[in-house]
Amino acid sequence: xxxxxxxxxxxxxxxxxxxxxxxxxxxxxxxxxxxxxxxxxxxxxxxxxxxxxxxxxxxxxxxxxxxxxxxxxxxxxxxxxxxxxxxxxxxxxxxxxxxxxxxxxxxxxxxxxxxxxxxxxxxxxxxxxxxxxxxxxxxxxxxxxxxxxxxxxxxxxxxxxxxxxxxxxxxxxxxxxxxxxxxxxxxxxxxxxxxxxxxxxxxxxxxxxxxxxxxxxxxxxxxxxxxxxxxxxxxxxxxxxxxxxxxxxx
Amino acid sequence: xxxxxxxxxxxxxxxxxxxxxxxxxxxxxxxxxxxxxxxxxxxxxxxxxxxxxxxxxxxxxxxxxxxxxxxxxxxxxxxxxxxxxxxxxxxxxxxxxxxxxxxxxxxxxxxxxxxxxxxxxxxxxxxxxxxxxxxxxxxxxxxxxxxxxxxxxxxxxxxxxxxxxxxxxxxxxxxxxxxxxxxxxxxxxxxxxxxxxxxxxxxxxxxxxxxxxxxxxxxxxxxxxxxxxxxxxxxxxxxxxxxxxxxxxx
Numbered sequence: 120x121x122x123x124x125x126x127x128x129x130x131x132x133x134x135x136x137x138x139x140x141x142x143x144x145x146x147x148x149x150x151x152x153x154x155x156x157x158x159x160x161x162x163x164x165x166x167x168x169x170x171x172x173x174x175x176x177x178x179x180x181x182x183x184x185x186x187x188x189x190x191x192x193x194x195x196x197x198x199x200x201x202x203x204x205x206x207x208x209x210x211x212x213x214x215x216x217x218x219x220x221x222x223x224x225x226x227x228x229x230x231x232x233x234x235x236x237x238x239x240x241x242x243x244x245x246x247x248x249x250x251x252x253x254x255x256x257x258x259x260x261x262x263x264x265x266x267x268x269x270x271x272x273x274x275x276x277x278x279x280x281x282x283x284x285x286x287x288x289x290x291x292x293x294x295x296x297x298x299x300x301x302x303x304x305x306x307x308x309x310x311x312x313x314x315x316x317x318x319x320x321x322x323x324x325x326x327x328x329x330x331x332x333x334x335x336x337x338x339x340x341x342x343x344x345x346x347x348x349x350x351x352x353x354x355x356x357x358x359x360x361x362x363x364x365x366x367x368x369x
Numbered sequence: 370x371x372x373x374x375x376x377x378x379x380x381x382x383x384x385x386x387x388x389x390x391x392x393x394x395x396x397x398x399x400x401x402x403x404x405x406x407x408x409x410x411x412x413x414x415x416x417x418x419x420x421x422x423x424x425x426x427x428x429x430x431x432x433x434x435x436x437x438x439x440x441x442x443x444x445x446x447x448x449x450x451x452x453x454x455x456x457x458x459x460x461x462x463x464x465x466x467x468x469x470x471x472x473x474x475x476x477x478x479x480x481x482x483x484x485x486x487x488x489x490x491x492x493x494x495x496x497x498x499x500x501x502x503x504x505x506x507x508x509x510x511x512x513x514x515x516x517x518x519x520x521x522x523x524x525x526x527x528x529x530x531x532x533x534x535x536x537x538x539x540x541x542x543x544x545x546x547x548x549x550x551x552x553x554x555x556x557x558x559x560x561x562x563x564x565x566x567x568x569x570x571x572x573x574x575x576x577x578x579x580x581x582x583x584x585x586x587x588x589x590x591x592x593x594x595x596x597x598x599x600x601x602x603x604x605x606x607x608x609x610x611x612x613x614x615x616x617x618x619x
Contacts, residue, residue, distance in 0.1 A: 121375040121582065123596075213617045220617060228533040278569075282532050282618035283478040285611050286550045286570025288577070290534070300536045306586055319528075320536025321581060327538070328578035331571060331597060332371065336556055346373075347581060361535050367463045367470060368532035368618055 135172035140262020161329035252293025272296030289330030390512020411579035502543025522546030539580030
């Protein structure tokens with residue numbers, strides 16, 4: 120089976136309270152990409168968070184002494200931004216050389232708790248990760264179903280760095296309508312030996328593929344993946360998060 | 370721009386000494402996927418290593434006392450396999466709960482130095498990573514150019530686990546014909562603020578996308594990515610490897 124990945128242009132600037140699913144549906148139609156059953160709609164976290172009002176005006180933030188101390192250790196962070204990061208943090212995984220790698224409430228491990236200063240509404244505003252990205256993905260899928268009468272899976276993504284490797288890649292934060300993991304265990308290799316370690320993180324791979332056509336800076340915050348066969352399932356990106364107990368790097 | 374990802378079926382079982390580039394070219398032709406200029410051919414490491422004779426017969430391996438000790442700490446590893454892993458290892462990054470995460474000679478950080486027991490030639494054989502995956506990628510690209518008179522980029526991939534996240538994803542081990550990193554620094558976001566941290570690991574994202582259609586167990590060890598625009602460049606997957614100095618997790 121082959122699949123294709125299409126950027127979704129013409130998504131307007133998103134503001135708190137916007138019906139993102141409806142706006143994406145319109146943009147898909149304009150791009151001759153009207154949703155089809157089995158499509159996977161990939162949406163970057165930034166527009167989801169904006170629509171959901173997950174933005175903080177830094178003028179309303181008073182940094183704590185700890186936030187000031189952390190900011191002083193880094194070269195480029197506003198203490199108010201550090202305060203916002205800490206409010207989103209359940210645990211600091213690594214604090215070193217100006218970087219702050221943390222675990223967020225829902226369990227994502229990423230730099231700065233995903234708090235983002237670019238592409239926000241203005242210079243004094245930062246964007247948080249969605250509170251529940253699976254719920255966000257489900258809401259978008261439901262809006263598509265109502266408007267276009269089609270069943271699509273939805274993946275909400277963010278762009279993260281990785282240990283050991285340079286460059287950023289998109290990862291799945293929220294998943295609706297498909298299994299995030301594709302479990303091939305029990306199948307046999309070419310010699311008839313059972314595959315032991317073959318659980319593919321298909322939602323992360325789909326997020327990475329979509330990231331190749333999404334350009335947040337150029338106003339392309341979404342992509343459609345068409346032709347990738349998957350089984351319908353509820354979703355739940357938490358399955359992609361390794362529990363602390365089995366993680367060698369926390 | 371949209372792109373498509375196509376599995377390459379009908380690649381025969383590969384043996385040491387096989388001309389992999391030629392065999393892939395034949396398989397592409399059979400699949401009506403004759404290479405076009407600008408295609409990206411993604412090939413899994415396993416067939417590259419087999420063609421290059423990067424296989425070890427375990428009957429020729431005598432485990433050292435250290436290898437025996439490590440094997441005793443794990444539940445499922447043959448001491449001879451551990452010996453082979455250690456021979457490919459320049460540094461142990463983490464040795465915990467039966468897992469062995471190491472840095473290989475070329476600088477990849479991965480489990481078991483990429484030494485693989487599945488899909489090998491027989492039960493007594495394991496497969497190593499290619500000695501120089503960039504060179505392997507260049508050889509395949511050169512073979513395609515000679516046979517099909519087309520310029521393609523080639524990415525040699527392997528399937529790795531990741532810290533913090535469940536499931537496996539394909540990564541780029543070797544790159545020929547394109548930049549592994551796409552550097553967008555200096556471009557502006559929607560508000561005119563300069564993007565600071567926007568270097569995309571495009572070769573890793575392309576590897577992940579191709580991994581969605583490659584099924585090593587089902588004899589699909591390669592994929593063609595068509596329509597993804599990139600600038601021709603020499604390549605070099607070492608650019609994807611964070612140097613130890615800047616890595617928080619080594």
